[in-house]
Amino acid sequence: xxxxxxxRQEIEKEIxxxxxxxxxxxxxxxxxxxxxxxxxxxQLRPTMVLLACKMFGGxxxxxxxxxxxxxxxxxxxxxxxxxxxxxxxxxxKPSVHAKWNTNIALLSGDALLIKAYECIAKTPKAHxxxxxxxxxxxxxxxxxxxxxxxxxxxQSKVSxxxxxxxxxxKTAALFSASLEMGAILGxxxxxxxxxxxxxxxxxxxxxxxxxxxxxxxxxxQKVGKQTGGDIINNKKTYLLLKAFELAKGNTxxxxxxxxxxxxxxxxxxxxxxxxxxxxxxxQAQKQMDFYHNAAxxxxxxxxxxxxxxxxxxxxxxxxxxx
Amino acid sequence: xxxxxxxRQEIEKEIxxxxxxxxxxxxxxxxxxxxxxxxxxxQLRPTMVLLACKMFGGxxxxxxxxxxxxxxxxxxxxxxxxxxxxxxxxxxKPSVHAKWNTNIALLSGDALLIKAYECIAKTPKAHxxxxxxxxxxxxxxxxxxxxxxxxxxxQSKVSxxxxxxxxxxKTAALFSASLEMGAILGxxxxxxxxxxxxxxxxxxxxxxxxxxxxxxxxxxQKVGKQTGGDIINNKKTYLLLKAFELAKGNTxxxxxxxxxxxxxxxxxxxxxxxxxxxxxxxQAQKQMDFYHNAAxxxxxxxxxxxxxxxxxxxxxxxxxxx
Numbered sequence: 001x002x003x004x005x006x007x008r009q010e011i012e013k014e015i016x017x018x019x020x021x022x023x024x025x026x027x028x029x030x031x032x033x034x035x036x037x038x039x040x041x042x043q044l045r046p047t048m049v050l051l052a053c054k055m056f057g058g059x060x061x062x063x064x065x066x067x068x069x070x071x072x073x074x075x076x077x078x079x080x081x082x083x084x085x086x087x088x089x090x091x092x093k094p095s096v097h098a099k100w101n102t103n104i105a106l107l108s109g110d111a112l113l114i115k116a117y118e119c120i121a122k123t124p125k126a127h128x129x130x131x132x133x134x135x136x137x138x139x140x141x142x143x144x145x146x147x148x149x150x151x152x153x154x155q156s157k158v159s160x161x162x163x164x165x166x167x168x169x170k171t172a173a174l175f176s177a178s179l180e181m182g183a184i185l186g187x188x189x190x191x192x193x194x195x196x197x198x199x200x201x202x203x204x205x206x207x208x209x210x211x212x213x214x215x216x217x218x219x220x221q222k223v224g225k226q227t228g229g230d231i232i233n234n235k236k237t238y239l240l241l242k243a244f245e246l247a248k249g250n251t252x253x254x255x256x257x258x259x260x261x262x263x264x265x266x267x268x269x270x271x272x273x274x275x276x277x278x279x280x281x282x283q284a285q286k287q288m289d290f291y292h293n294a295a296x297x298x299x300x301x302x303x304x305x306x307x308x309x310x311x312x313x314x315x316x317x318x319x320x321x322x
Numbered sequence: 323x324x325x326x327x328x329x330r331q332e333i334e335k336e337i338x339x340x341x342x343x344x345x346x347x348x349x350x351x352x353x354x355x356x357x358x359x360x361x362x363x364x365q366l367r368p369t370m371v372l373l374a375c376k377m378f379g380g381x382x383x384x385x386x387x388x389x390x391x392x393x394x395x396x397x398x399x400x401x402x403x404x405x406x407x408x409x410x411x412x413x414x415k416p417s418v419h420a421k422w423n424t425n426i427a428l429l430s431g432d433a434l435l436i437k438a439y440e441c442i443a444k445t446p447k448a449h450x451x452x453x454x455x456x457x458x459x460x461x462x463x464x465x466x467x468x469x470x471x472x473x474x475x476x477q478s479k480v481s482x483x484x485x486x487x488x489x490x491x492k493t494a495a496l497f498s499a500s501l502e503m504g505a506i507l508g509x510x511x512x513x514x515x516x517x518x519x520x521x522x523x524x525x526x527x528x529x530x531x532x533x534x535x536x537x538x539x540x541x542x543q544k545v546g547k548q549t550g551g552d553i554i555n556n557k558k559t560y561l562l563l564k565a566f567e568l569a570k571g572n573t574x575x576x577x578x579x580x581x582x583x584x585x586x587x588x589x590x591x592x593x594x595x596x597x598x599x600x601x602x603x604x605q606a607q608k609q610m611d612f613y614h615n616a617a618x619x620x621x622x623x624x625x626x627x628x629x630x631x632x633x634x635x636x637x638x639x640x641x642x643x644x
Binding site: 023025026028029080083084103104106107109110111113114115117118120121125128129132133135136139140143144146147148150151 | 351405
């Protein structure tokens with residue numbers, strides 16, 4: 001990645017210090033936070049907060065609390081989503097509810113969300129109202145996205161538009177807010193901050209679409225998780241929805257039958273073959289091109305000397321798992 | 323109650339307007355909020371915020387957002403605690419997880435906590451940093467108290483001091499913060515705001531100890547829930563812990579045996595008889611007197627013409643269920 005290593009190091013240092021300063025008791029409330037934050041992760045979102053702040057000539061230290069808040073919030077969603085999905089693993093380690101229990105995961109997730117607000121509260125006073133408002137708005141969007149995602153599991157008709165709307169809330173909103181918060185804290189004009197928001201939404205969409213693709217076509221080792229998981233779980237990803245849109249006759253029947261195929265390998269291979277036959281990957285890449293262009297366009301109007309870093313960021317995001 | 327009815331009406335109006343303004347979609351995220359807030363409740367905490375603000379000559383409208391935040395936060399804790407306790411009922415109606423499901427209760431609880439912060443964000447700018455800080459600190463205390471409460475369920479040795487510490491976090495902290503926030507927003511001096519905090523802690527402790535007593539000795543109709551619930555669930559209340567502290571010989575053996583008595587009626591009557599034999603109620607009332615005196619003492623130093631209202635509040639709290 002071309003993203004300055006220094007930002008990532010700053011985030012890691014701050015997260016370590018956050019964990020070190022957690023109260024010892026009640027252990028069951030705070031230990032899951034350190035555990036979750038210690039599982040690693042790319043820390044993309046907080047890095048983006050710092051990067052956006054610096055881009056507009058701001059002092060990075062003013063953006064650190066918001067950056068950490070974003071990372072804590074993201075981890076809070078992972079703890080609670082893992083309960084919802086009954087996911088036993090997170091980054092190849094037991095998820096919080098699997099390692100402790102559901103009640104502990106529920107409560108320590110709650111407390112981690114509050115801890116995120118504790119970080120937000122450390123934002124310089126002049127910017128606090130705007131940052132708090134944006135953080136709240138974003139946090140609600142993420143919850144809405146998660147609820148739509150849960151609804152889609154049992155909803156028979158889900159359109160590509162429904163799906164794109166859902167990921168704009170569940171995934172893209174936090175990317176978008178990370179860049180917008182950084183911009184605000186860096187002293188960007190309202191217009192530039194809004195352009196950063198649009199740019200963030202576009203790369204968030206790109207990120208999620210690519211996630212869907214990597215789950216099916218990525219190399220397991222590079223992606224860091226077993227490929228085909230979405231197929232096995234009948235997850236309504238862009239690929240599956242597109243396949244249902246395009247499939248006709250026998251292909252459609254076969255796809256429907258594969259949803260209840262008990263043999264995981266046969267299911268993954270069967271669905272992949274249909275994806276390839278229907279050119280679903282090409283369609284997804286076309287959709288990604290759309291967001292890629294939107295991202296590049298929103299950069300064009302931004303007035304900041306170092307804005308090239310946004311294009312580097314996009315390239316870096318797109319090189320995941322390859 | 324002698325507490326001005328106008329405050330309660332103001333709170334009810336604001337809660338109704340909050341529910342009315344909730345987005346329609348996703349329905350599963352927002353409907354549980356209206357449902358929970360519509361179950362009624364005494365709205366003691368938000369009323370206390372307004373009352374404290376007025377007491378120091380502040381404009382009540384400045385305290386309304388914080389008051390609603392406190393009520394939303396309280397309801398968020400109820401939704402999540404009901405999941406934890408697998409409680410099927412809340413105020414004689416199905417709890418949120420029972421009416422919908424656990425995943426919906428988890429997520430709509432999260433969103434309700436965020437909504438509370440959305441209210442906090444509407445606090446006048448000059449007071450926002452202090453109010454946000456106090457709200458965060460309090461929210462964490464409530465989580466810590468809940469975790470200790472969960473731990474005590476399986477912990478063999480729990481002292482009266484452990485118990486009092488737990489309720490100071492789980493129950494008293496929010497009473498305390500409600501009064502302190504109101505005071506700050508009303509323009510109280512730092513010294514008076516701190517006295518309000520101490521007063522709030524004392525009446526919070528009183529409130530919880532009385533709750534423990536009402537659960538055993540209250541009249542079902544007036545208390546609004548089945549009495550004896552704590553006994554049936556072996557809940558480590560002040561009464562049970564005190565009974566274990568005082569019981570000796572055969573009484574201790576009998577008490578221990580009663581914990582695994584399968585017949586609910588026999589269990590409640592048996593434990594009640596032991597409580598009466600050991601004078602546990604008198605001990606609890608002595609403990610309440612201690613907090614009552616502490617409350618009255620902290621009022622003494624407060625400089626506000628209408629401070630008598632705090633004593634009315636205490637009396638009103640103590641007349642519950644009688």
